[in-house]
Amino acid sequence: MKAMVYRGPYKIRVEEKPMPKIEHPNDAIVRVTTAAICGSDLHLYHGLMPDTRVGTTFGHEFIGVVEEVGPSVQNLTRGDRVMVPFNVYCGSCYFCARGLYSNCHNVNPNATAVGGIYGYSHTTGGYDGGQAEFVRVPFADVGPAIIPDWMDSEDAVLLTDAVATGYFGAQLGDIVEGDTVVVLGAGPVGLYAAKSAWLMGAGRVLVVDHLEYRLEKARTFAHAETFNFAEYDDIVVEMKKTTDFLGADVVIDAVGAEADGNFLQQVTGTKLKLQGGSPIALNWAIDAVRKGGTVSVVGAYGPIFSAVKFGDALNKGLTLRMNQTPVKRQWPRLFDHIRNGYLKPNDIVTHRIPLEEIAEGYHMFSAKLDNCIKTLVIPTPS
Incomplete structure (x- = not known):
C-alpha cells in the first residue's frame, strides 16, 4: 500500500509499505477514504516530539471502510463506513471505565501518562496512523463508530480529533x-x-x-x-x-x-x-x-x-x-449540534489533496502558505 512515511524533521514522503495485518482477534483493517493533517502533526514534522521514529506513518484523523475484521469483532462487518477516534483504548481498564479513554492503561508501554494515539510517535504506543491507504485499528469493537447516513464524510473525519x-x-x-x-x-x-x-x-x-x-x-x-x-x-x-x-x-x-x-x-x-x-x-x-x-x-x-x-x-x-481529548465521549452531543445545524465542521476546510502530494501539504500547512487552515488528504485507490 501507499503511505506517508517519516524520514526525519521536515522530511516526509509517500512510499510503499506492507499492508497492515490482523494481529489480534479484535483488530480491524480499515481502507482509508479521508484523512487530515492536524496541527499537532506539525509537532512531529518539526521534530518536537520525542521518539518519533524513522519509518512511522502519521495521521490520527481518518475515516474509512472496514476491509477486514478479526474473529472476535462483533460490532463491525466488512463494508461498514466508520469514523475512528484518535485514541487507541481498551474500553475496560480503570481509566476507560471512567470515560478517560485518552488515558487508557493497556495500550501504551508509556501509559503512566497518555494512552495510545494513532501515528503519534512511540511515546503514545507506536501505532501507525491513517495517512495511508489502509490502517490497522485495534480494539475495533470499542473505538470506531459507524458514520450515520445523514453525516457528511468531511464532517465525520473532523470529528475524529x-x-x-x-x-x-x-x-x-x-x-x-x-x-x-x-x-x-x-x-x-x-x-x-x-x-x-x-x-x-x-x-x-x-x-x-x-x-x-x-x-x-x-x-x-x-x-x-x-x-x-x-x-x-x-x-x-x-x-x-x-x-x-x-x-x-x-x-x-x-x-x-x-x-x-x-x-x-x-x-x-x-x-x-x-x-x-x-x-x-x-x-x-x-x-x-x-x-x-x-x-x-x-x-x-x-x-x-x-x-x-x-x-x-x-x-x-x-x-x-x-488532557488529551477522550474523543468518543464528545460525539453524542456533537452529533446533535451538527444534525441540528448549529455546527458545520467542514466550513473551515481550505485544501483537499491526494495522498501522493502530502509532503507539499505538510510544507504548505507548516509555512502557513495559501491561507491554509485545514487540509484533508484523499488516498487514491491503487
Whole structure:
C-alpha cells in the first residue's frame, strides 16, 4: 500500500509499505477514504516530539471502510463506513471505565501518562496512523463508530480529533452563562473551541492569533472578537484592558508546543529535546485569566520540561484543566449540534489533496502558505 512515511524533521514522503495485518482477534483493517493533517502533526514534522521514529506513518484523523475484521469483532462487518477516534483504548481498564479513554492503561508501554494515539510517535504506543491507504485499528469493537447516513464524510473525519478537541477545550473551561472566554490560537482546534464556547453559554468570545486569514475565519465561522498579537506591545495587557482589567473568566490554550518561542526555547526544544516546545501560549493564558479563573489546555506539548509560570498560577488561585481529548465521549452531543445545524465542521476546510502530494501539504500547512487552515488528504485507490 501507499503511505506517508517519516524520514526525519521536515522530511516526509509517500512510499510503499506492507499492508497492515490482523494481529489480534479484535483488530480491524480499515481502507482509508479521508484523512487530515492536524496541527499537532506539525509537532512531529518539526521534530518536537520525542521518539518519533524513522519509518512511522502519521495521521490520527481518518475515516474509512472496514476491509477486514478479526474473529472476535462483533460490532463491525466488512463494508461498514466508520469514523475512528484518535485514541487507541481498551474500553475496560480503570481509566476507560471512567470515560478517560485518552488515558487508557493497556495500550501504551508509556501509559503512566497518555494512552495510545494513532501515528503519534512511540511515546503514545507506536501505532501507525491513517495517512495511508489502509490502517490497522485495534480494539475495533470499542473505538470506531459507524458514520450515520445523514453525516457528511468531511464532517465525520473532523470529528475524529479537531472538533472534539475544540469542544473538549471549552468543556474543560467550565463555562457558565455570560463568561468571557479567550481562545489562544485560531487554528482548527481554536476555531472549534471558540464556536463551542457559544454553545456552552459564553457571553463574549475573543480569539488571539497573528495570522490575519485565520482571524478572519474566527470572525466569520466562530463569530468571535479577534486580536492580532503582533499589533500590540503586550497582548496580555490588551486582554486585561478589554476585560476591565480583571482578566477573562476562561482562557483556552489551543496552541501548545508550536507557539513562537525565543531562540533559546527553539534550541532546547527542537535540537536538545530539553523542553516540549515553547511555553509562550500557556504563560499568556496564566497571565490573561482573572484571579480564580480557569485555564484549559488542549494544545499539545511534549512529555518533557517546559518553563511554565506555575507560581503565578498558584498565587492567582487558578484552576488548570487539561488532557488529551477522550474523543468518543464528545460525539453524542456533537452529533446533535451538527444534525441540528448549529455546527458545520467542514466550513473551515481550505485544501483537499491526494495522498501522493502530502509532503507539499505538510510544507504548505507548516509555512502557513495559501491561507491554509485545514487540509484533508484523499488516498487514491491503487
